[in-house]
Amino acid sequence: MLGKYETLLLLSPELNTEESNAILEKFSGILERNKGQVIKNDDWGLKTLAYPVQKQTRGRYVRMEYSLPAAQVSEFERNIRITDGVFKFLTVKLDHEQEQEEK
Numbered sequence: 001m002l003g004k005y006e007t008l009l010l011l012s013p014e015l016n017t018e019e020s021n022a023i024l025e026k027f028s029g030i031l032e033r034n035k036g037q038v039i040k041n042d043d044w045g046l047k048t049l050a051y052p053v054q055k056q057t058r059g060r061y062v063r064m065e066y067s068l069p070a071a072q073v074s075e076f077e078r079n080i081r082i083t084d085g086v087f088k089f090l091t092v093k094l095d096h097e098q099e100q101e102e103k
Contacts, residue, residue, distance in 0.1 A: 002036070002067040003093055009080070010053065010088040011060040013046055020060060023085055027064065030079050036068035053087045065094075 011020055020043070028038045044061035053059065068076060073091065080089050 001069070003070050003073075004039070004065070004067050005073060005091055005093055007064045007066075007076075007080070007089055007091045009062045009064065009086055010049075011062060012085045012087060013056060013058040013060060015060065015085050019085065020062070023083060024062065024064070026083070027076075027080070030076060031066050031068060034068060034072040034075060036066055036072065036076075039065040039067060041065075056087065059087060 011023065015023070024041055028041075031038055040063075042063040042065075044063065046058050046060050049057055049059050077089070077091060080086055
């Protein structure tokens with residue numbers, strides 16, 4: 001059964017738009033290979049961070065919303081961890097009630 005998830009990525013500010021898009025395409029391919037589906041990608045752009053992360057004071061925020069089998073989430077997160085240019089990430093499972101409200 002597919003669950004609905006959301007991952008917030010903090011990307012390096014040194015990446016240009018093409019490099020950021022390449023990372024998102026890589027993640028989309030990983031999701032599709034693991035029987036998942038990308039619902040939405042929101043690029044929030046460069047923002048000033050509340051505190052320095054790896055000596056950087058700015059970062060590019062990207063929100064990915066997707067569906068994926070629960071057993072594959074840890075594999076997806078492993079791929080995020082080993083990708084250069086990603087400082088931090090946070091994955092949350094969206095509630096079933098919230099999914100119904102969006103429809």
